Amino acid sequence: xxxxxxxxxxxxxxxxxxxxxxxxxxxxxxxxxxxxxxxxxxxxxxxxxxxxxxxxxxxxxxxxxxxxxxxxxxxxxxxxxxxxxxxxxxxxxxxxxxxxxxxxxxxxxxxxxxxxxxxxxxxxxxxxxxxxxxxxxxxxxxxxxxxxx
Numbered sequence: 001x002x003x004x005x006x007x008x009x010x011x012x013x014x015x016x017x018x019x020x021x022x023x024x025x026x027x028x029x030x031x032x033x034x035x036x037x038x039x040x041x042x043x044x045x046x047x048x049x050x051x052x053x054x055x056x057x058x059x060x061x062x063x064x065x066x067x068x069x070x071x072x073x074x075x076x077x078x079x080x081x082x083x084x085x086x087x088x089x090x091x092x093x094x095x096x097x098x099x100x101x102x103x104x105x106x107x108x109x110x111x112x113x114x115x116x117x118x119x120x121x122x123x124x125x126x127x128x129x130x131x132x133x134x135x136x137x138x139x140x141x142x143x144x145x146x147x148x149x
Contacts, residue, residue, distance in 0.1 A: 037106045057100040064089045087124070091116075094134060 004011050028039045068086060071077045077085070095115050096108045115134065123129040 057102040
């Protein structure tokens with residue numbers, strides 16, 4: 001094994017290149033914290049390999065009960081927490097559709113957040129909003145995710 005000479009040009013060049021990569025990574029992390037996933041790494045093989053896409057994944061509605069069960073068995077949730085989270089999951093499925101779990105992407109989450117922001121607070125507690133359907137913008141209905149009418 002050879003020893004790296006920290007004063008050599010090659011070592012200094014390596015350090016500069018590593019710093020450049022570090023800066024790019026930090027820039028991408030900063031963008032992602034505000035929902036911008038337009039960087040070149042978003043569609044990389046690290047996130048969705050073609051092998052993963054070929055495997056039939058279960059729909060979200062099939063995965064949620066297992067997820068909830070694990071949290072309950074571990075004692076991490078109370079019954080109240082379970083009920084609250086199940087309501088959130090149900091609303092997510094109503095807005096985003098019940099599709100295989102590998103088909104949800106950042107667009108689906110952004111759309112969910114957008115629709116959620118337009119709904120009245122405590123919509124299930126206030127009688128005039130209870131049992132109402134969720135009006136969705138026309139461009140949301142046309143997306144690849146099936147939505148409620």
